Amino acid sequence: MPARVLILGGTAEGRELATLAQAAGFGIVTSFAGQTPDPRRPPGEVRVGGFGGADGLQEYLRNQNFSALVDATHPYAVQISAQAAKACEGLGLARMMLLRPPWQAERGDRWIEVADDAEAAATLPGLAKRVLLTVGRRALAAYADCHGITFFVRLVNPPELMPLAGELILARGPFSVDDERALLAEHDIDGLVSRQSGGEATYGKITAARERGIPVVLIRRPKAPPGQSVHSVAAALDWLKLAAV
Numbered sequence: 001m002p003a004r005v006l007i008l009g010g011t012a013e014g015r016e017l018a019t020l021a022q023a024a025g026f027g028i029v030t031s032f033a034g035q036t037p038d039p040r041r042p043p044g045e046v047r048v049g050g051f052g053g054a055d056g057l058q059e060y061l062r063n064q065n066f067s068a069l070v071d072a073t074h075p076y077a078v079q080i081s082a083q084a085a086k087a088c089e090g091l092g093l094a095r096m097m098l099l100r101p102p103w104q105a106e107r108g109d110r111w112i113e114v115a116d117d118a119e120a121a122a123t124l125p126g127l128a129k130r131v132l133l134t135v136g137r138r139a140l141a142a143y144a145d146c147h148g149i150t151f152f153v154r155l156v157n158p159p160e161l162m163p164l165a166g167e168l169i170l171a172r173g174p175f176s177v178d179d180e181r182a183l184l185a186e187h188d189i190d191g192l193v194s195r196q197s198g199g200e201a202t203y204g205k206i207t208a209a210r211e212r213g214i215p216v217v218l219i220r221r222p223k224a225p226p227g228q229s230v231h232s233v234a235a236a237l238d239w240l241k242l243a244a245v
């Protein structure tokens with residue numbers, strides 16, 4: 001029987017790890033939250049939907065006889081990561097976080113780093129008037145009191161309600177630098193709000209903002225739960241080969 005591994009997914013890295021680990025002989029199950037209607041499916045089994053908190057996840061892990069868990073969720077998905085930490089600790093199950101490295105500022109970047117969306121919103125007045133907002137659906141309400149700013153809100157799926165003055169841009173990454181340059185020019189964007197996501201898929205907007213000389217309000221990453229982490233898919237696979245037996 002191949003060692004069974006649960007990958008908490010929703011990221012390109014999770015999908016890549018599933019592909020490599022399945023090819024290496026592991027029995028892979030990838031879990032999605034179910035927020036994206038048609039996620040790109042990795043090889044191996046796929047399950048969709050929440051587990052019902054840390055207790056539900058613990059129960060699921062116990063019943064499914066997993067040898068290890070890789071938390072490959074997005075760095076801002078703090079709830080599921082905390083629940084995975086608790087569930088694995090309760091079972092004594094091996095857990096590894098696969099966390100893509102954060103972007104590093106380069107010469108010409110005009111980053112304003114802030115703690116959260118509330119601080120980002122407070123920073124915008126006086127800084128920019130036409131803002132590309134790439135912070136996710138649930139964060140939009142934090143910007144509702146930013147008057148005099150036109151927001152270009154980029155999301156994968158439409159929100160139930162658009163709480164901001166401006167335009168919705170529905171699109172799913174990866175986004176090339178050329179496309180991002182064109183987008184900033186088309187809408188005459190003079191400010192960007194982004195999470196410190198790291199990785200290549202959404203870095204194009206950071207490059208395009210640097211070239212355009214516009215400020216980027218960058219929301220710092222939340223703290224990851226305690227535990228081991230790796231920064232690359234290759235390192236996660238190496239860990240699996242030792243830990244998941």
Ligand SMILES: NC(=O)c1ccc[n+]([C@@H]2O[C@H](COP(=O)([O-])OP(=O)(O)OC[C@H]3O[C@@H](n4cnc5c(N)ncnc54)[C@H](OP(=O)(O)O)[C@@H]3O)[C@@H](O)[C@H]2O)c1
Nearest residue numbers: 009010031032033050051052053073074076077078079080
């Ligand atoms: N946050 C982002 O910016 C972002 C960006 C790109 C992709 N994603 C992906 O989208 C998913 C949801 O993100 P989020 O920020 O809503 O997460 P979250 O706030 O940490 O989690 C909210 C709830 O969603 C469920 N959940 C989250 N990820 C799950 C997974 N991989 N498998 C099964 N259930 C999951 C859990 O429900 P129960 O408590 O019922 O178990 C969790 O309590 C994550 O898988 C993440 O990798 C997030």
